Amino acid sequence: MTGFSDKLTALFDNNPLIKTSDIDQDTLVRRYGHPDSRYASLPDGNRVHYLISGPDDAPVIVLIHGLTMDNAVWETWRPVLAEQYRVIVLDLPGHGLSTAAPRWQADIPHHVEVVHQTLNQLTEAPFTLIGHSMGGWISWLYTLTHPNRVTALGLVAAAGWTDQRRQARTAQSFMNFAGNAVGRTILRYANGDRFIEEGMKATFSPDAPSEDMIRRYQDMLHGPGHRETLLSLAKHWEGSPKADDTDFTAITCPVLIISGDCDGLIPTAHAYAFERKLNNPTLIMYPRTGHVPMLGCHPQCLDDTRRWLDEAVPASEVPATSP
Numbered sequence: 001m002t003g004f005s006d007k008l009t010a011l012f013d014n015n016p017l018i019k020t021s022d023i024d025q026d027t028l029v030r031r032y033g034h035p036d037s038r039y040a041s042l043p044d045g046n047r048v049h050y051l052i053s054g055p056d057d058a059p060v061i062v063l064i065h066g067l068t069m070d071n072a073v074w075e076t077w078r079p080v081l082a083e084q085y086r087v088i089v090l091d092l093p094g095h096g097l098s099t100a101a102p103r104w105q106a107d108i109p110h111h112v113e114v115v116h117q118t119l120n121q122l123t124e125a126p127f128t129l130i131g132h133s134m135g136g137w138i139s140w141l142y143t144l145t146h147p148n149r150v151t152a153l154g155l156v157a158a159a160g161w162t163d164q165r166r167q168a169r170t171a172q173s174f175m176n177f178a179g180n181a182v183g184r185t186i187l188r189y190a191n192g193d194r195f196i197e198e199g200m201k202a203t204f205s206p207d208a209p210s211e212d213m214i215r216r217y218q219d220m221l222h223g224p225g226h227r228e229t230l231l232s233l234a235k236h237w238e239g240s241p242k243a244d245d246t247d248f249t250a251i252t253c254p255v256l257i258i259s260g261d262c263d264g265l266i267p268t269a270h271a272y273a274f275e276r277k278l279n280n281p282t283l284i285m286y287p288r289t290g291h292v293p294m295l296g297c298h299p300q301c302l303d304d305t306r307r308w309l310d311e312a313v314p315a316s317e318v319p320a321t322s323p
Contacts, residue, residue: 045101066133070096094229
């Protein structure tokens with residue numbers, strides 16, 4: 001089991017102490033931009049990259065990725081869902097091709113506000129909101145904050161519960177270190193490539209991320225301002241609202257809960273806890289599946305999600321407003 005010192009070793013061992021140069025935004029766009037790429041400039045100074053596809057008048061689905069990831073985790077879902085829905089995939093600030101405002105406070109409530117500001121620019125329609133991991137945390141808090149905007153909610157390996165397991169306490173110790181002044185100073189200049197590689201392998205286990213995906217997220221760590229956003233997120237992680245103390249009665253829409261029984265990051269107990277606390281849940285637990293089920297068992301996971309959508313999304317939803 002990886003301990004706190006091992007996480008620091010992963011940052012520095014066999015790597016130079018000083019990180020390689022940041023990768024400028026134009027280079028990242030050339031490497032990882034998409035024909036459907038668009039940008040929304042927000043009043044708070046964040047600039048959000050998003051992909052939008054599917055019929056203009058179709059019901060809207062919004063997909064939100066997790067920590068250190070980006071829109072690519074939905075790439076097997078997006079074109080299939082876009083045959084029937086208007087699909088919007090966001091990159092959160094400091095992730096993917098989105099840039100965060102200087103000194104932006106990257107806690108979960110501020111992420112909720114970024115999602116709200118972005119979607120207010122893109123559509124007047126209510127929508128289905130599906131989030132993975134930290135994106136699931138953002139999604140359930142968004143739905144509680146703006147219940148009239150969400151017609152259905154999908155939680156894929158969703159975060160937000162207090163986790164007392166030993167590995168979770170170790171991870172929280174690392175987050176606390178990353179969030180304090182000394183840790184931020186050290187980690188601001190550490191080369192995190194090995195950290196990203198080992199973290200992704202643990203995240204995807206028992207599946208394995210492709211080398212291209214590992215390189216993609218290593219490059220994203222060196223994006224302009226991305227590291228500062230992650231350090232801010234670490235600082236505010238523990239203080240963000242937790243599901244343990246949350247009253248979920250305001251969420252009355254259908255909720256799909258997806259989990260893998262081999263998820264090493266989010267215990268299956270958290271999926272069952274969501275099922276107990278939510279009003280209209282459908283829980284699907286996949287065997288021999290890790291933290292990223294939409295890639296690890298994507299045909300079955302996507303098929304199940306589409307069947308749930310057929311029942312959960314009203315045909316009378318207001319059409320999307322083209323941005």
